[in-house]
Amino acid sequence: MIKNDLFLKALKGETVERPPVWMMRQAGRFLPEFRALREKYDFFTRCRTPELASEITVQPIRRFGMDAAILFSDILVIPQAMNIEVQMKPNFGPYLPTPIRDQQGVDTVIVPDVETELGYVMQAIKATKEKLNDEVPLIGFAGSPWTVFCYAVQGQGSKTFDKAKEFCFTNPLAAHELLQKFTDTTIAYLKAKAIAGVDAVMIFDSWGGMLSPVDYQEFSWKYINQIIEALYEDVPVIAFGKGCWFALQEMATSNASALGVDWTITPENARYLSGGNITLQGNFDPSRLLSPPAEIKKMVKQMIDAFGKDKYIVNLGHGILPNIPLDNAKAFIDAVKEYKN
């Protein structure tokens, strides 16, 4: 049994004294203790070494006492396990030297045995669970098939992911075959994570908001929903589509336990569009953590008041930025813990 079950109760829609809080990308980036490890070990070494990944995962919990931990890893471990080369270049981000842009490329992509290829993630989960000692729940995650596809086709980050969209719009058959391969792998991967011990899983659709509502259904949501359907009886699923306000109504009818929302929607509108019943997670603008701590606390209080304390998980609207001062992150977490109706 998890001692602090605020997060799990919020996922079930149960009444809580205060909402739970965690921060996307809390493991890494802005923490000095993480930066110390980054000096010594490169990105994929950190991901692949259970002792390092679990240590990085619990660092923010030790410092700030969030109500949930999220496993340190990356959405691109999946394509990496599927015969797609992925490099992580400092000051550049992900780089995939052989982007997939045609049927021939799709044919080279394999659906792997996840226990063989991604066993290191399962070991990291077990190591983390030991360190957490049932104090708080552990979240596992994966990128949405569309978001992984964006990197696999574009070959790197992009403002528009125009190559990824071009592939969809000029060769939809091959694009769908690749999306299905990512979907099948992700389902097996998240099922293995659930068996290894994560208490919830989250699907990050960072680039769904690049698509029109019609194309989002066809190239992204359809596959996310396959994953939710395959997982929800094993473990609660949180689906987060950045910029996907237009799909909230549809997403709310799925078997996801919660939906993530970014900061470009008001809490009131997010509740309205998602129908008012499903648990929501978000949506503080990550840049607003640069405001003075007293202002952060005020804005967090207003945000909780607007979402309501129940069926709500306090979070940012996207990952925490590397340049956030520790005192500001602390103000964000403390404001939730001090929350009174």
Added chain:
Amino acid sequence: MIKNDLFLKALKGETVERPPVWMMRQAGRFLPEFRALREKYDFFTRCRTPELASEITVQPIRRFGMDAAILFSDILVIPQAMNIEVQMKPNFGPYLPTPIRDQQGVDTVIVPDVETELGYVMQAIKATKEKLNDEVPLIGFAGSPWTVFCYAVQGQGSKTFDKAKEFCFTNPLAAHELLQKFTDTTIAYLKAKAIAGVDAVMIFDSWGGMLSPVDYQEFSWKYINQIIEALYEDVPVIAFGKGCWFALQEMATSNASALGVDWTITPENARYLSGGNITLQGNFDPSRLLSPPAEIKKMVKQMIDAFGKDKYIVNLGHGILPNIPLDNAKAFIDAVKEYKN
């Protein structure tokens, strides 16, 4: 009198046989005749030479017969005229070597005499009007103060414009002073354009969608609305906020003649959120111009049916991409001209 007045009628909300059509960024980028000029003249030479700017402006009209021309220029001619150095680096985009990040920086920014500093734009307008020979209307444009601010503070393009937001959130007084300087210059600039002969003006808020709804009001819309208030009695104003679906309701209450919308909102929802009365412009996904021409035509027809033919200007949801085949752009324009209810 302009012979083809479809665009002006749509701006007034009058009944038309078919909606007018033009494409954001139609002057430049994807046209071979533009690329030929680009080989010979650098970016700011093209902007500053009335003969070149006017030639580039009319090139797409000659080839495709859009219902409106938009002056070839750039939103960054404004900061350039305000004592901020702006370079245009090939394969990189805008680069501002001395970004404004404090009060001292704001103090160096001047509100110029636009006739002196930007007279070349007014000359380009006059040259273009001669070439257009009253066949179609001419649109002048400016960036929104917030969008210009993003570049002036960040110093270059960005996925998040985190430095620009940091400046707003840590030094709001200085940020507002800079935004007001951009606003004052933009008002004078667009008034001069109206006098020089443009038939409508458009304000591009490319990065308004980076802000939360509350921050959008404070750092972007407030200033756009100042511009609209100062201009609307002289010339029709189109306001376009990319990613600003959340502000459509408020924007629709302004004195803008039309609102631009991007492709992440359905036509039905755009009509609903904007109240159903104001003219809308948009919103074809620029990447969807990579689909086969027959498919483009079908999607354009569906889009017009969904928006309705009146109070509607057919356009893309953002600028045309450089890699769009000419036949595909032609299919987009032709589909509108062939439109029947």
